[in-house]
Amino acid sequence: MAYDYAAFPYTAPAGLTAPEPRHPVAIVGAGPIGLAMAIDLAQHGVKSVVLDDNNVVSVGSRAICWAKRTLEIFDRLGVGDRMLAKGVTWKVGRLFHGEKPVYSFDLLPEEGHKYPAFINLQQYYVEQYLVERAQEFPDLIDLRFLNKVTGHTDNGDHVVIDIETPDGPYQLEADYYIAAEGAASPTRKRMELSFEGQTFEEHFLIVDVEMQKSPFETDSPERWFWFAPPFHHGQSALLHKQPDNIYRIDLQLGPDTDPKAEATEEKVIPRIKAIVGDTPFRLDWMSVYKFRCAKLENFVHNRVLFVGDSAHVVSPFGARGGNGGIQDVDNLGWKLAAVLSGDAPASLLDSYHDERSHGSSENILNSSRATNFMTPKTPIEALFRNEVLNLAETHPFARKLINSGRLSQPCSLHGMPLQSGEHPLVGQSLIDAPTSDGWLIERAQGAFTLLSFGDDPAPQVDGVRALHITDPGPELVQRYGAGYYLIRPDGHICARFDSSDTDQINPALARAKGQTQ
Structure with a gap:
């Protein structure tokens, strides 16, 4: 494979010879979600131990599309710039029906943002960067590879965890247990928790192909999606460019596919040649899969918390899986830190379920709609899909009905319990803009922040960082106007005020911390 896999070192844990402090x-899980969780907690001063049964980054590119909001979260975690430098930046998507172009769309037509609409970067690079970042917190993050969790017991005020290592078994205790093991979560299975949702019977082939240049190359990288292309009759296809001259190709195969037969060079190479013609290529990785759009009924089970694919799964179309998981981390990290420090009641963790279950429901709805549009189940559905595609070539109204994977957007928390007021920006995630001292997302994430503009600075409020911008540029004025904005550590705006009256600000802050109903 193109990526040079290297094993992370195993060290015999202290618990093998003596009980460890709680x-x-x-x-549990050292993928992107678990590693990001540990770094987020470390930035809040919370210690964690990360347990993983493996000792290498993920095999194959897996998640590759990282959305703007996710990159802004990664910026706060300390790896955003590195990901941007390595990743392939894109914002234009192009749709085809057969050989005919239908239309293209621009996901970020305006300037004035630090990060682009999307980058493509293989999951193994993301995990590598996160491991190296986690190693910068030796006193706060204890990375334990080849430590397989085999059982756990929730004792009410703490969890006892059973672990297997190359040197034998041991136990440790933790105040909280975070399951970040992915879609096949052993923790979820041990607890006999079911996923509720829809299973799709269609099979899809993912292939990573190394080639110096795609025959579809444009001046800048784009997402190309075909409905019923001439090279893959009656099905759909997707092409993305990744770093290192690796191209991701997704091909719909149908519900009656034999996955073992399809995931072979004998089957795959002719399919790729039908797409790229005489262009030389090398297979780097391939996988055949089908998927569910489903989630847990509750993400919080006393001291056991589920994040990422352990809590919810979606189709890969729309880049909602990895991005949704990182938004879970962003939502949970500051809340768990506040509970552990005594700055918030334990009930604040219930809001993690409320807000992220809401977000995952939105992702599941969009992913299900995309998959149903891409894979019509009846002749009537196929007729509707094809007529929409025909109309969209010349009628813009029909383009809104096309769904090839509506791409990841942060969900709004407007009207949910931790937010105050009815201003339209309340509940939205922070909208970036340039300032005289850097980007807004660099200055207003990671802690409760009171943002103000113009002549009247924000007042000092206990536990809140005051950020006053004396000379807001046109982007800030356009995106925020005047007023005072209370921003949560995860970058969501939880209140907006016309004046700097602390009699309004303090109750909104208490509500955001779950200290009032």
Whole structure:
């Protein structure tokens, strides 16, 4: 494969020879979600132990599309710039029906944002960067590879965890246990928790192909999606460019596919040649899969918390899986830190379920709609899909009905319990803009922040960072106007005020911390 896999070192854990002190947080799974969770907690001063049964980054590119909001979260975690430098930046998507172009769309037509609409970057690079970042917190993050969790017991005020290592078994205790093991979560299975949702019977082939240049190359990288292309009759296809001259190709195969037969060079190479013609290529990785759009009924089970694919799964179309998981981390990290420090009641963790279950429901709805549009189940559905595509070539209204994977957007928390007021920006995630001292997202994430503009600075409020911008540029004025904005550590705007009256600000802050109903 193109990526040079190297094993992370295994160290015999202290618990093999003597009981360990209770850990504040145990994180099970060292994928992007678990690693990001540990870094987020470390930035809040919370210690964690990360337990993983493996000792290498993920095999194959897996998640590759990282959305603007996710990149802004990664910026706060300390890896955003590195991901941007390595990743392939894109914002234009192009749709085809057969050989005919239908239309193209621009996901970020305006300037004035630090990060682009999307980058493509293989999951193994993201995991590598996160491991190296986690190693910068040796006193706060204890990375334990080849430590397989085999069982756990929730004792009400802490969790006891059973672990297997190359040197034998041991136990440790943690105040909280975070399951970040992915869609096949052993924790979820041990607890006999079911996923509720829809299973799709269609099979899809993912292939990573190394080639110096795609025959579809444009001046800048784009997402190309075909409905019923000439090279893959009656099905759909997707092409993305990744770093290192790796191209992701997704091909719909149908519900009656034999996955073992399809995931072979004998089957795959002719399919790729039908797409790229005489262009030389090398297979780097391939997988055949089908998927569900489903989630847990509750993400919070006393001291056991589920994040990422352990809590919810979606189709890969729309880049909602990895991005949704990182937004879980962003939502949970500051809340768990506040509970552990005594700055918020334990009931604040219930809002993690409320808000992220809401977000995952939105992702599941969009992913299900996309998959149903891409894979019509009846002749009537196929007729509707094809007529929409025909109309969209010349009638813009029909383009809104096309769904090839509506791409990841942060969900709004407007009207949910931790937010105050009815201003349209309340509940939205922070909208970036340039300032005289850097980007807004660099200055207003990671802690409760009171943002103000113009002549009247924000007042000092206990536990809140005051951020006053004396000379807001046109982007800030256009996106925020005047007023005072209370921003949560995860970058969501939880209140907006016309004046700097602390009699309004303090109750909104208490509500955001779950200290009032």
